[in-house]
Amino acid sequence: MKIKIFDQEVFTKNTAMIPFALTDVLTDIAGKNNTNLLHFWQFEQTFILGMKDARVDNLKKGIDTIKRYNYNPVIRNAGGLGVLSDKGVLNISWIFPKEEISIDQGYEKMVALIRQAFPELTINAYEISHSYCPGKFDLSVNGKKIAGIAQRRVKEGIAVMMYLSVFGDQKKRGEIVRQFYRDSLAENYGKKGYPDVWPSSMINLSDALDKQLTIQEVKKRFMQALQIDKARQDALNWIKENGQMPQFEKKIINMQQRNKQLEELDYVCTL
Numbered sequence: 001m002k003i004k005i006f007d008q009e010v011f012t013k014n015t016a017m018i019p020f021a022l023t024d025v026l027t028d029i030a031g032k033n034n035t036n037l038l039h040f041w042q043f044e045q046t047f048i049l050g051m052k053d054a055r056v057d058n059l060k061k062g063i064d065t066i067k068r069y070n071y072n073p074v075i076r077n078a079g080g081l082g083v084l085s086d087k088g089v090l091n092i093s094w095i096f097p098k099e100e101i102s103i104d105q106g107y108e109k110m111v112a113l114i115r116q117a118f119p120e121l122t123i124n125a126y127e128i129s130h131s132y133c134p135g136k137f138d139l140s141v142n143g144k145k146i147a148g149i150a151q152r153r154v155k156e157g158i159a160v161m162m163y164l165s166v167f168g169d170q171k172k173r174g175e176i177v178r179q180f181y182r183d184s185l186a187e188n189y190g191k192k193g194y195p196d197v198w199p200s201s202m203i204n205l206s207d208a209l210d211k212q213l214t215i216q217e218v219k220k221r222f223m224q225a226l227q228i229d230k231a232r233q234d235a236l237n238w239i240k241e242n243g244q245m246p247q248f249e250k251k252i253i254n255m256q257q258r259n260k261q262l263e264e265l266d267y268v269c270t271l
Contacts, residue, residue, distance in 0.1 A: 003036040005228060006235035007219070010042045010087060016074040017259070019043075021251035022235050023093050023161070024077070024154050025244055030095045031156025037095040038226070039235055040219055043085035047071045047180070050080035050133070051258075052193065060265050062184025069176045075259050077251075078152050081133040081195060084177060088168025088204070090215050092222065095159045103151060106160040107137045110149050114139060114162070116225040117218075121208055130198035132177040141208040145201055166218050167206045174199030 006026075011019055019041045030037050047066045054075050056062055063073050071084060085091065094110055101109065111125050121141050128138045128145040139147040139162075147164040165173070178197035182189050190196035206213045223229065239248055 003038055003226060003228060005223070005230065005232045006037065006039040006238065007232035008039075008041045008234060008236070010044050011046070012044045013046070013072040016043065016046055016072065017252055017255040018236065019091070020074075020077050020255055021248055022239070023095075023152060023159050024251045025239055025248050026093070026235060027095050027152065027154040027157035027159045028247065029157070029242075029244065031097045031154070031158075034097050034100075037093075038222075039093040039095065040222075040232070041091045041093070041235075042087060042089065042215065043091070044087060045071050046085045047073045047082060047176075048085055049073055049075045049082045050078065051075065052079060053082045054261055056181070056184035056194070057186060057188055058184050059261060062180045063262070063265055065179050065183045066176070069179075071176065073262055075262065077255060077258055078150065080135070080150055082177060082180065083133045083148065083163050084173045085163060086168060086173075087215070088166055090164045090166050090218055092162045092164065093159050094162075095157055098153060098156050098158045101158065103158075106151055106158055107149055110160045110162055111137065111139065113222065113225055114147065114164070117221040118205070118209070128201050130196055130201045132174060132195055132197050132202070134195055141203070144203040144208070146203060146205050146208055164218070165202065165204045166213055166215055167204050170202050170204045170207070171199045174202055 026037050066073050115123050124140050125137050127134050127136055128140055131138060131145040133148050135148055137149040138145050147162050149162045152159045174197055181194055185194055
Protein backbone atom coordinates (compact mmCIF):
# COMPACT_ATOMS: atom_id res chain seq x y z
CA MET A 1 0.00 0.00 0.00
CA LYS A 2 1.35 3.41 -0.97
CA ILE A 3 0.62 5.83 1.84
CA LYS A 4 2.08 9.18 2.89
CA ILE A 5 2.63 9.75 6.63
CA PHE A 6 2.31 13.11 8.36
CA ASP A 7 3.17 14.01 11.94
CA GLN A 8 2.88 17.23 13.93
CA GLU A 9 4.07 19.00 17.02
CA VAL A 10 1.45 19.23 19.77
CA PHE A 11 -1.26 21.79 18.94
CA THR A 12 -1.84 24.44 21.62
CA LYS A 13 -4.66 26.84 22.49
CA ASN A 14 -3.40 29.28 19.85
CA THR A 15 -3.19 26.66 17.09
CA ALA A 16 -6.22 24.53 17.99
CA MET A 17 -8.08 25.21 14.73
CA ILE A 18 -5.22 24.06 12.52
CA PRO A 19 -5.75 20.25 12.60
CA PHE A 20 -9.39 20.57 11.50
CA ALA A 21 -8.48 22.85 8.61
CA LEU A 22 -5.60 20.51 7.73
CA THR A 23 -7.89 17.47 7.71
CA ASP A 24 -10.24 19.12 5.20
CA VAL A 25 -7.42 20.18 2.88
CA LEU A 26 -5.69 16.78 3.08
CA THR A 27 -8.99 14.99 2.44
CA ASP A 28 -9.62 17.10 -0.65
CA ILE A 29 -6.09 16.39 -1.91
CA ALA A 30 -6.45 12.64 -1.29
CA GLY A 31 -9.59 12.58 -3.43
CA LYS A 32 -8.14 14.66 -6.26
CA ASN A 33 -4.80 12.81 -6.38
CA ASN A 34 -6.15 9.32 -5.65
CA THR A 35 -3.78 8.82 -2.74
CA ASN A 36 -3.83 7.54 0.86
CA LEU A 37 -2.63 9.76 3.72
CA LEU A 38 -2.12 9.06 7.42
CA HIS A 39 -1.90 11.97 9.85
CA PHE A 40 -0.82 11.75 13.52
CA TRP A 41 -1.66 14.75 15.70
CA GLN A 42 -2.11 15.76 19.34
CA PHE A 43 -3.53 18.52 21.47
CA GLU A 44 -2.47 20.24 24.66
CA GLN A 45 -5.32 20.30 27.24
CA THR A 46 -8.18 20.77 24.76
CA PHE A 47 -11.90 20.02 24.94
CA ILE A 48 -13.07 19.36 21.37
CA LEU A 49 -16.77 20.17 21.07
CA GLY A 50 -18.94 18.75 18.33
CA MET A 51 -21.55 21.01 16.77
CA LYS A 52 -24.23 19.39 18.94
CA ASP A 53 -22.25 20.34 22.05
CA ALA A 54 -22.38 23.98 20.97
CA ARG A 55 -26.19 23.75 21.28
CA VAL A 56 -26.36 22.74 24.95
CA ASP A 57 -28.78 24.69 27.16
CA ASN A 58 -26.09 26.78 28.86
CA LEU A 59 -22.84 26.75 26.88
CA LYS A 60 -21.21 29.45 29.01
CA LYS A 61 -21.67 27.45 32.19
CA GLY A 62 -20.25 24.34 30.53
CA ILE A 63 -17.25 26.22 29.16
CA ASP A 64 -16.62 27.78 32.58
CA THR A 65 -16.39 24.22 33.91
CA ILE A 66 -13.91 23.20 31.21
CA LYS A 67 -11.73 26.24 31.90
CA ARG A 68 -11.78 25.51 35.61
CA TYR A 69 -10.08 22.20 34.84
CA ASN A 70 -7.47 24.01 32.66
CA TYR A 71 -8.80 22.72 29.34
CA ASN A 72 -9.36 25.04 26.38
CA PRO A 73 -12.41 24.64 24.13
CA VAL A 74 -12.60 24.48 20.34
CA ILE A 75 -15.66 23.68 18.21
CA ARG A 76 -14.76 21.27 15.40
CA ASN A 77 -16.24 21.47 11.92
CA ALA A 78 -18.19 18.22 12.25
CA GLY A 79 -21.13 16.80 14.11
CA GLY A 80 -21.00 14.44 17.04
CA LEU A 81 -20.16 14.99 20.67
CA GLY A 82 -17.23 16.22 22.74
CA VAL A 83 -13.94 14.54 23.58
CA LEU A 84 -10.98 15.60 25.71
CA SER A 85 -7.59 15.60 24.07
CA ASP A 86 -4.23 16.14 25.76
CA LYS A 87 -0.66 14.87 25.52
CA GLY A 88 -1.80 11.38 26.53
CA VAL A 89 -4.24 11.13 23.62
CA LEU A 90 -3.20 10.34 20.04
CA ASN A 91 -5.40 11.47 17.16
CA ILE A 92 -5.05 9.55 13.91
CA SER A 93 -6.64 10.55 10.60
CA TRP A 94 -6.53 7.95 7.80
CA ILE A 95 -7.59 9.65 4.58
CA PHE A 96 -8.76 7.95 1.37
CA PRO A 97 -10.28 8.83 -1.99
CA LYS A 98 -14.04 8.60 -1.48
CA GLU A 99 -14.61 6.20 -4.37
CA GLU A 100 -12.13 3.74 -2.84
CA ILE A 101 -14.21 2.82 0.24
CA SER A 102 -17.72 2.98 1.64
CA ILE A 103 -18.58 4.52 5.00
CA ASP A 104 -18.60 1.16 6.80
CA GLN A 105 -15.43 0.04 5.04
CA GLY A 106 -13.69 3.18 6.31
CA TYR A 107 -14.54 2.31 9.90
CA GLU A 108 -13.59 -1.32 9.37
CA LYS A 109 -10.16 -0.41 7.96
CA MET A 110 -9.35 1.64 11.06
CA VAL A 111 -10.55 -1.16 13.34
CA ALA A 112 -8.41 -3.65 11.42
CA LEU A 113 -5.39 -1.33 11.69
CA ILE A 114 -5.49 -0.99 15.47
CA ARG A 115 -6.06 -4.73 15.88
CA GLN A 116 -3.01 -5.39 13.74
CA ALA A 117 -0.98 -2.82 15.69
CA PHE A 118 -1.95 -4.40 19.03
CA PRO A 119 -2.51 -8.12 18.34
CA GLU A 120 -2.11 -9.04 22.01
CA LEU A 121 -5.42 -7.31 22.78
CA THR A 122 -8.96 -8.40 21.92
CA ILE A 123 -10.38 -5.12 20.63
CA ASN A 124 -14.14 -5.00 20.07
CA ALA A 125 -16.14 -2.46 18.07
CA TYR A 126 -19.56 -1.55 19.46
CA GLU A 127 -21.12 1.41 21.25
CA ILE A 128 -20.09 2.00 24.84
CA SER A 129 -23.24 3.96 25.65
CA HIS A 130 -22.04 5.60 28.88
CA SER A 131 -18.71 6.78 27.46
CA TYR A 132 -18.25 10.30 26.18
CA CYS A 133 -18.84 10.66 22.44
CA PRO A 134 -20.46 7.20 22.21
CA GLY A 135 -20.81 5.64 18.77
CA LYS A 136 -21.26 2.42 16.84
CA PHE A 137 -17.51 2.08 16.31
CA ASP A 138 -16.27 2.68 19.83
CA LEU A 139 -13.23 0.46 20.42
CA SER A 140 -13.05 -1.36 23.72
CA VAL A 141 -11.13 -4.00 25.66
CA ASN A 142 -13.09 -6.06 28.19
CA GLY A 143 -16.00 -3.65 27.85
CA LYS A 144 -13.92 -0.54 28.56
CA LYS A 145 -13.58 2.05 25.78
CA ILE A 146 -10.06 3.00 24.68
CA ALA A 147 -10.85 4.83 21.42
CA GLY A 148 -13.57 6.27 19.23
CA ILE A 149 -13.84 6.64 15.46
CA ALA A 150 -15.57 9.29 13.35
CA GLN A 151 -15.62 10.18 9.66
CA ARG A 152 -15.61 13.38 7.64
CA ARG A 153 -16.24 13.50 3.90
CA VAL A 154 -14.90 16.44 1.89
CA LYS A 155 -15.51 16.59 -1.86
CA GLU A 156 -13.90 13.43 -3.25
CA GLY A 157 -12.09 12.31 -0.09
CA ILE A 158 -12.98 10.70 3.21
CA ALA A 159 -11.14 11.05 6.53
CA VAL A 160 -11.50 8.28 9.10
CA MET A 161 -10.46 9.81 12.42
CA MET A 162 -9.64 8.00 15.66
CA TYR A 163 -8.85 9.43 19.07
CA LEU A 164 -6.94 6.92 21.17
CA SER A 165 -6.39 7.34 24.92
CA VAL A 166 -2.81 6.13 25.41
CA PHE A 167 -1.91 7.26 28.94
CA GLY A 168 -2.94 9.73 31.63
CA ASP A 169 -5.86 9.90 34.05
CA GLN A 170 -8.69 8.67 31.86
CA LYS A 171 -11.09 8.49 34.79
CA LYS A 172 -10.46 12.19 35.43
CA ARG A 173 -11.10 12.98 31.77
CA GLY A 174 -14.44 11.24 32.06
CA GLU A 175 -15.29 13.18 35.22
CA ILE A 176 -14.53 16.48 33.46
CA VAL A 177 -16.72 15.66 30.45
CA ARG A 178 -19.51 14.47 32.74
CA GLN A 179 -19.33 17.74 34.68
CA PHE A 180 -19.45 19.74 31.43
CA TYR A 181 -22.74 18.08 30.51
CA ARG A 182 -24.16 18.30 34.03
CA ASP A 183 -23.45 22.03 34.21
CA SER A 184 -24.47 22.90 30.65
CA LEU A 185 -27.64 20.78 30.59
CA ALA A 186 -28.83 20.82 34.24
CA GLU A 187 -32.16 18.92 34.37
CA ASN A 188 -31.65 17.78 30.78
CA TYR A 189 -28.43 15.92 31.62
CA GLY A 190 -28.42 12.54 29.86
CA LYS A 191 -31.32 13.60 27.60
CA LYS A 192 -31.76 15.00 24.07
CA GLY A 193 -29.05 12.72 22.71
CA TYR A 194 -26.36 13.88 25.15
CA PRO A 195 -24.52 11.10 27.00
CA ASP A 196 -24.89 10.12 30.63
CA VAL A 197 -21.13 9.79 31.12
CA TRP A 198 -19.77 7.12 33.43
CA PRO A 199 -16.02 7.81 33.95
CA SER A 200 -15.45 4.12 34.73
CA SER A 201 -16.56 3.15 31.21
CA MET A 202 -13.24 4.22 29.66
CA ILE A 203 -9.59 3.30 30.15
CA ASN A 204 -6.23 3.99 28.51
CA LEU A 205 -4.49 1.71 26.05
CA SER A 206 -1.65 1.46 28.58
CA ASP A 207 -4.12 0.19 31.20
CA ALA A 208 -5.50 -2.39 28.79
CA LEU A 209 -1.97 -3.64 28.12
CA ASP A 210 -0.88 -3.28 31.75
CA LYS A 211 2.20 -1.57 30.33
CA GLN A 212 3.12 2.11 30.20
CA LEU A 213 3.28 3.28 26.58
CA THR A 214 4.56 6.49 25.04
CA ILE A 215 2.90 8.22 22.09
CA GLN A 216 5.99 7.50 19.99
CA GLU A 217 5.76 3.77 20.73
CA VAL A 218 2.13 3.76 19.65
CA LYS A 219 2.93 5.60 16.42
CA LYS A 220 5.65 3.05 15.74
CA ARG A 221 3.16 0.19 16.21
CA PHE A 222 0.83 1.72 13.62
CA MET A 223 3.70 2.28 11.19
CA GLN A 224 4.79 -1.35 11.58
CA ALA A 225 1.21 -2.53 11.03
CA LEU A 226 1.19 -0.61 7.74
CA GLN A 227 4.66 -1.96 6.91
CA ILE A 228 5.98 1.57 6.54
CA ASP A 229 9.35 2.76 7.78
CA LYS A 230 10.03 6.18 6.31
CA ALA A 231 10.40 9.75 7.46
CA ARG A 232 7.21 11.53 8.51
CA GLN A 233 6.52 15.05 7.27
CA ASP A 234 4.83 18.02 8.90
CA ALA A 235 1.45 18.27 7.12
CA LEU A 236 1.32 22.06 7.24
CA ASN A 237 4.77 22.38 5.66
CA TRP A 238 3.75 19.88 2.96
CA ILE A 239 0.63 21.90 2.18
CA LYS A 240 2.75 25.05 1.85
CA GLU A 241 5.22 23.27 -0.44
CA ASN A 242 2.37 22.08 -2.65
CA GLY A 243 0.67 25.44 -3.08
CA GLN A 244 -2.40 24.61 -0.97
CA MET A 245 -2.19 27.51 1.49
CA PRO A 246 -5.10 29.49 -0.05
CA GLN A 247 -7.40 26.49 0.53
CA PHE A 248 -6.03 26.05 4.05
CA GLU A 249 -6.61 29.73 4.87
CA LYS A 250 -10.23 29.45 3.70
CA LYS A 251 -10.72 26.49 6.02
CA ILE A 252 -9.22 28.44 8.92
CA ILE A 253 -11.69 31.26 8.26
CA ASN A 254 -14.51 28.70 8.33
CA MET A 255 -13.25 27.42 11.67
CA GLN A 256 -13.04 30.95 13.06
CA GLN A 257 -16.63 31.56 12.05
CA ARG A 258 -17.71 28.30 13.67
CA ASN A 259 -16.00 29.34 16.90
CA LYS A 260 -17.69 32.76 17.07
CA GLN A 261 -19.74 31.48 20.00
CA LEU A 262 -16.57 30.99 22.00
CA GLU A 263 -15.26 34.39 20.97
CA GLU A 264 -18.40 35.93 22.44
CA LEU A 265 -17.64 34.05 25.66
CA ASP A 266 -14.02 35.30 25.56
CA TYR A 267 -12.69 31.77 25.08
CA VAL A 268 -11.74 31.89 21.42
CA CYS A 269 -8.79 29.87 20.10
CA THR A 270 -6.91 32.15 17.70
CA LEU A 271 -4.00 31.79 15.33
